[in-house]
Amino acid sequence: MQKANEAYNRFAFIKAIKLYEGQLSNGNNSIELYKRLGDSYYYNGNYPEAEKCYAKVVNFSTKFNPEYYFRYAQTLNNAKKYNEAETVMKSYYASSGKTDLSKDWNETKLMDGIKRQSGRYNFNSVGINTPASDFGGSFYGENKVLYTSAKDTGVIFKRKHSWNEKAFLKLYEAEITADGGLQNPILLKGDINTAYHQSSPAVTKDGKTMFFTRNNYINGKLGEDKKGTTYLKIYTAQNIDGKWKNVKELPYPINSDGFSSAHPALSPDETQLFFASDRNNSFGNSDLYVVSLKNGVLTSNDVTKLGDEINTLGRETFPFMDSSGILYFASDGHPGLGGLDIFAAIKDSNGKYHVVNLGDGVNSASDDFAYTFNFENKKGYFSSDRNGNDDIYGFTENKPVTFDFDYRSTVFGTITENGRPIADFNAQLFNAKDESIATLKTDSQGKYEILLDPYQNYKVVYTKQHYADKTLNTGLLKPLEKKEMSFEIIREMEVVVEGEKVKIKDGDDLTEKLKLSPIYFDFNGYNIRQSSQKELGKVIALMKDRPNISIKVNSYTDSRGRDEFNMRLSQNRAKSTVDYIVNAGISKDRISGEGFGETHLLNHCLNGVICSEKEHEVNRRSEFIISFK
Template sequence: MYYSKSGKEDLSEGWGEKKLLADIQKQSGRYDLKAVEINSPFSDFGTSYLNKEKVMYASAKDTGVIIKRKHSWNDKSFLKLYTADVTVDGGLQNPALLKGEVNTRYHQSTPAITKDGKTMFFTRNNYIEGKLGVDKNGTTFLKIYVAENVNGEWKNVKELGYPLNGDGFSSAHPALSPDETELYFVSDRNNKFGNSDLYKVSLKKGGFIGNDITRLDDEINTLGRETYPFMDASGILYFSSDGHPGLGGLDVFAAIKDESGKYHVVNVGDGVNTNSDDFAYTFKDDIKKGYVSSNRSGNDDIYGFTENKPIDFNFNIKPLVFGTLRYTTGEPIEGIVVEVYNAKNEKINTVYSDKEGKYSADLLPFTDYKLAYKKAGLTEKEQIAPPFKPAEKREYSFDFINEMEVIVNNEKVAIHEGDDLTDKLKLNPIYFDYNGYKIRESSKTELDKIVEVMKVRPVISIKINSHTDSRGKDDFNMKLSQNRAKSTMDYIVSHGIEKERVSAEGFGETRLINKCSNGVKCSEAEHQKNRRSEFIIQLNKK
């Protein structure tokens, strides 16, 4: 009836027991799993990494409450947050009550901590000024709160505002996107069936949320319960559900969008999933270890796991950068080296263009990259690549010219060793303050043209020659030209050119190019020809 009224596709059609088992079997055998040491006779669940050495989790061990996992939004369980140390093999030990103002006499659980460890989002009963908030029917709802880490203690606890939280519905179980620009959570708002769905909202620094709350697509949300979201560093969204086909109770599922923006959802397989409730999945991609909570033993416990092979979505979930590299004539270029650098400027991959000039490289999502394109005899190029979304495909294609050519006024101009780039690039004069050596703003645009030529042509170095006219004392003019040459060199080096590729010399009035020497009457235009900067091309030895 729901699907007929809403006009939405019933995604359960064609599940069938045979297909269900085959799909789950495809993902099975991927985990080694065992219970952790800190489990108590009471409820322990909802693990989240605080850093590489510590996790945070919820437990009822100090209050002696065994929670029956029915996911009641009116659950008045007395859970508190604890930390535990991560052992080398992924176990947990040395539990300790969380320091600060987060724990109250009521219910706290499911923390999500920012990468810098300064901000935590967590679930709590509607707790107002030391009292448990209830509506007119006596119902206590769950809300999401935010706290700050102040010298190792969690303080300044605040309730997130409307529309994320409200007094007529519950919101719980926060999770952060890898780039921390979105907060995922669970809510029973607008749910006529009384079950919970997954939502997301934009997130700003300092724990401030936007007003753009969005219910996730129907590939994710079903008529059943969707809960406990978590997103790993590669952008895979994990969640628990009893509405998707599974082994029984709550199962853990993984979802990611394809290039068209549609979610693909798969059961993560056995080991993690059983015929009991399995939930609160968390995972660190770099070490392939994580934790999941389950009541398979009859009580909520935490299990550590190692992932032996990645989940299979039947398509490449890694972002792809690609393109075609050609000469300006349109002819493809084979053998251009494409170097991939991370945000630390570390080279992490190298690929080459093929006979058709095409190249491609797999990347990681939510990561800054720089691409460098190089081949002997050609100009070099760099491309800053802002973070990719999972499964995103992005094209960077370029045309290349010979490194001993420049484009001036849309025409190719050949350059050679010994040429003056002032003439080749048709630069305007480089002006300085009167009788000084500070470069004027109007001349910086001209020097930037020199910088751009050199950046993509590492084979080229330049020698800067600075000249004055004959007016003024000879020794003053010599010193002035030397200072101007050095100022010009410093500007070029400060804009990204290696110091070894730039030299400078001042000649004062010793190299006049016309008759206007001392005592010779000349026009201002004639004197101007002697006040010049030269940028002489020198080729580096290979």
């Protein structure tokens, strides 16, 4: 029994099970043995055997932690004994003094909630699963996925919660196919893979920094505490010329030699790192935590445990946040179909998470976990041992997950002219692919409101006949965040120069109207100097806001130099100016250019006439002549 307990305390549950079963054969029927044996089965996903042990504990003893009611209910739920699970959960809440939530485990309520989220996916084979353990699916760039496998260890391995089997996990990358499958898996290069476990990578958008899980690995050796226990820790690595190097352990309070931290995940704006940890958990299960980041580096030690609406007495693990801000995670502590189910959560206006089960298909009576999702193309991956071993599954979401409130962001504002609200002004929303996805109009008070998916790059184009267009970027907004975008609009035939409105008309030269500084080029060349790019930006901005305006660029030189050289030089300068404006997004059919050399001098400085530099400068000019469609 002592050897069994020592193995149990080292999380060596496979060995502990054999020793505890030996004790049962020898006639030891103590409640303490059933507790430990039940927990050992539980941590290895053998819920039917765990159920038998927990039944002994709660039915034949009065001296046990109320949390065993909770764990017993979990195993009953896994066996689809939903009504029994509800009854046992009622006993748990009664004995623990906590608010009674046993109705959430009621079969009718549970199945209704699961049904609402079911049928939202089409599934596909990924093509890289092996007889060993394969799981995860972290996106890496636009067309790759990083995942975990034991395929090269030579041992068929089933992932265990404790990671105490002797087939070790390594990190791989695979290419995403057109239909969402995976192909051409290769071992990650560099110092990322060791002789021990590494898993669950998360990479920053720039592809330079990886967060990942590894056994406590120190100076080439597996770290242990005084009891011989090895914990999981979160590490970082840097991508240097395609190889992952500079592996470093994150500091306390992320990691410690007294508890495990694992499964890192980044928020869409990469200012937060979510992870799972069993710290401060006497019952051995993991909870979800979050800490602040900036540019891939911890900014403080503000490790915060997520609220009770997320964390339960069971296991919460494998967090992932998609680009819209929805937090996905695996849990066996929330009511579900059994084992680890995958859940989605989002915060309301009071900062409380609302949690929903992702439904049948993604979830099963087995362990389902490691959910990742590309919000833009609606494709993703999850892992499950439903076929007896951990495998990766691909999916396409055909209908979004629903919550009991609208978590979208809001852009609102008022459009006015000289302080007077303008009704029926169009506000057209474009996504990051420049696709129009919504159009609305201001009301009689000039007000508008647009609902947006969070953390997405949008722009709003405001248009109305006889008015200049206006384009504003929304920025990345958090769920439920509200942003005001109000402004004064001006007429199409007006520009604002130095705070004053100026009328414009067909044939005007914008050089005069906008009070542009001279457009300078390299000496005797036609490369636009950086100092002149700001001035050209004013012309470009006017054209973008007034799609009915076209411009002709006229370029002139002074009389110095040969006539034919000056003509060619002015033509090249006109072309460079046109190309610059086109490259900024203006259609070619709205901009033209012509070089006139020294044929249109504005003063007496002809060939052979001695003039000052200032007098010659008057003739070196660019005109931007406007015309209306």
